[in-house]
Amino acid sequence: MEHTRIGHKGLDGHGYIEREGSLGQVPPAFRPVVAAARARIAEAYGRRLHSAYLYGSLPRGTARPGESDIDLLVALQHEPDQDDLDAAEVLVQGLDQDFDVIDGGGILLFSKETLLSEQERYDLGWFLACLCTPLLGSDLAEHLPRYRPDTLLARETNGDLADVLPRWRERAAAAGSPEERRKLVRAVSRRLVRTGLTLVMPRWHGWTSDLRESAEVFGEYYPERATQMRAAAGTALTPTGDPDVLRAYLDDLGPWLAQEYAARIGTKARRTGHPGALVPGPDTA
Structure with missing residues (x-):
């Protein structure tokens, strides 16, 4: 049965999911907090940092002042330790306190190795390559494949x-x-x-x-x-x-x-390990 096409299906001419969002789409009201996030991430992690990304409503241009949160992904050169988690907590709380335009936020912390692993190819890898906007460092998406909206992707993302x-x-x-x-x-x-x-x-x-x-x-x-x-x-x-x-x-x-x-669809493959963490802000569950 054919179903009505609703809006743009988010695919390129070859049927691959297009990467969404860009720094150019961040609404003007949110640009100061994004600039502050970039500077504070670089300061907090220094040489431990591989790259950082923005995702969610801000880079898609749909964020609403006072209602939307800031969502960040940080890729480290090593597996996150307690110092990294503490730094992320301080960072996200500071952004929330200093910028009324956001309603909380959160930081996903992972090692570069985890994000590029075969185990995460169709979950975190897809997330980074298709839903995250580069903010700092070299883009790991260059080392990941293109993705189609198929059953494998559905199973590994939400199964x-x-x-x-x-x-x-x-x-x-x-x-x-x-x-x-x-x-x-x-x-x-x-x-x-x-x-x-x-x-x-x-x-x-x-x-x-x-x-x-x-x-x-x-x-x-x-x-x-x-x-x-x-x-x-x-x-x-x-x-x-x-x-x-x-x-x-x-x-x-x-x-x-x-x-x-x-x-x-089926169920998601069991992970042997899932190093990484979400550091929530005041309004990130």
Whole structure:
């Protein structure tokens, strides 16, 4: 069955996913914080740094002042240690405190070896090559392949949702305030929408990072779940601390999506090791 083409499918003329975003697309209001991030990363890591990247709404040009966070990936010459994690925490907290234009942020820390490993070729490798904008250093994407929106990519990027759900439930049970739940809702809804998009990606033959477009694409293939996914896209952009919203994700949409993903796409290959870390800011789950 042919489905309506929604927007630009994010592919080049050969069917490969085009790299999204650029520093030139960063909205003017966010350029000072991006410049500060570049300078502070270089100062914090020095010779330990291989390269750094910006991803998310800022390089896509869709960031909203006071609502969007800053998302960074740092590639180190070695596996991250505690000093690296501490430096990242200080860095992201400093950016959040010094720039009202952002609402928190986070830094992904990995070694160059991990990012280029065969094990991460269709997960972190794809993420860097297609979703990250170079900010500092030599671009590791030059050592990675081109990627198509196929079943292999879908499986290796989001085929672990069933493993993630128990951790979300633990965090939901521990959340003691609406603000803590809001942060978790933001993270969970983003992940569910992106998982919904990659579930149908091999059939749609395209890619988009736009959450609302992702929900619409998903809804063409699963109309019975379209309303839920549109709502998830909305809460990803404007999160709520309502416990009923979180409960619906963890008890209904999430388990159904994990089951359907396993049946149609398969499950992600088990990792022998996954060195690296996400250092969250005040509003990054």
